[in-house]
Amino acid sequence: SPFWPGLIEAYRSRLPVSDSTPVVTLREGATPLVPATELSRRTGCDVHLKVEGANPTGSFKDRGMTMAITKAVEEGAQAVICASTGNTSASAAAYAARAGLVCAVLVPQGKIATGKLAQALVHGAKLLQVQGNFDDCLALASKLAIDYPVSLVNSVNQYRIEGQKTASFEIVDVLGDAPDIHCLPVGNAGNITAYWQGYREYCHSHDGAPAPATRTPRMWGFQAAGAAPIVTGAVVEHPTTIATAIRIGNPASWTKALAARDDSGGRIDAVTDRAILAAYRLLARTEAVFVEPASAASVAGLLQVAEAGELEPGQRVVCTVTGNGLKDPEWAISGAPAPVTIPVDAAAAAAELGL
Numbered sequence: 001s002p003f004w005p006g007l008i009e010a011y012r013s014r015l016p017v018s019d020s021t022p023v024v025t026l027r028e029g030a031t032p033l034v035p036a037t038e039l040s041r042r043t044g045c046d047v048h049l050k051v052e053g054a055n056p057t058g059s060f061k062d063r064g065m066t067m068a069i070t071k072a073v074e075e076g077a078q079a080v081i082c083a084s085t086g087n088t089s090a091s092a093a094a095y096a097a098r099a100g101l102v103c104a105v106l107v108p109q110g111k112i113a114t115g116k117l118a119q120a121l122v123h124g125a126k127l128l129q130v131q132g133n134f135d136d137c138l139a140l141a142s143k144l145a146i147d148y149p150v151s152l153v154n155s156v157n158q159y160r161i162e163g164q165k166t167a168s169f170e171i172v173d174v175l176g177d178a179p180d181i182h183c184l185p186v187g188n189a190g191n192i193t194a195y196w197q198g199y200r201e202y203c204h205s206h207d208g209a210p211a212p213a214t215r216t217p218r219m220w221g222f223q224a225a226g227a228a229p230i231v232t233g234a235v236v237e238h239p240t241t242i243a244t245a246i247r248i249g250n251p252a253s254w255t256k257a258l259a260a261r262d263d264s265g266g267r268i269d270a271v272t273d274r275a276i277l278a279a280y281r282l283l284a285r286t287e288a289v290f291v292e293p294a295s296a297a298s299v300a301g302l303l304q305v306a307e308a309g310e311l312e313p314g315q316r317v318v319c320t321v322t323g324n325g326l327k328d329p330e331w332a333i334s335g336a337p338a339p340v341t342i343p344v345d346a347a348a349a350a351a352e353l354g355l
């Protein structure tokens, strides 16, 4: 059908909704799966990018938020709360506005990208900057959700995971089966949990229809080196990375990420900020996909494994790029030469352009 109703309607039978559930949607999902020519050339694999920045608020969070806000409304909530490194707050603010709910967000002071701050504010969220990191914000939000009449919409809310698992469904629906390898950036570890759940569920027949997938991929997660607790096996008290979206030292879904890794025969590795920025520029210049720095961790990780000689050629690989580059344009601008100013003069323009 040329009409996309949003992911809840599209995958209704595999989601916890009934006929009377009041669906809150911005027509999220159905994001492009783009063949990655240069990455395929470099790795000898068949690499695709799942471009989640094409969602309504510019990140994969919309998949989880359409479900979380829908269920909050169904359960009679008046207000929702989240902790965020920026994208969750942008998405929660938008879906809460759509549903007429109050939205409270707690963000680490000075550590979220400008575009994301703008989104939370323009959609009317009550935003508090906390003098702490994301992990402090999540602890605070969880406590407030216990002590006050406000629903938590972080990915510890299972409805978020239910919505986000639909990205795996879409990939299988396009490719005809699961890929061999799926690469993701990992922060709070909700998304790798959701993808793994989605891939597993799609191996089961449902409502009399045959199973859409015959197998599951190996799950490859990548954390920023300065915020890689799952890799080192210890909480990081003061996480640091330029990829602010994944600046997290104590992921809520840590155990589930380990299960996704181990049950799929996968891996979770660290990538440096330098490698993240190199992948960020490569994506923009060669694949023409503009992502935010955290999103490039999946691609940085794939290239790192390939360069270590640990990626067998000929495999089908999907890298999720989680958020739109416009959210955090600072890195695009600071990495490029300053634009030259010219008078209104064709000869001057031609000289500068080397024509």
Ligand code: F0G
Binding pocket: 059, 061, 083, 084, 085, 086, 087, 088, 089, 155, 185, 186, 187, 188, 189, 190, 191, 192, 245, 246, 292, 294, 295, 322, 323
């Ligand atoms: N990429 C982006 C762009 C993100 O915003 C996040 C998480 C991740 C990757 C990691 O996903 O947490 O499920 O492992 N952002 C959260 C937020 C923490 O508050 O927006 P995860």
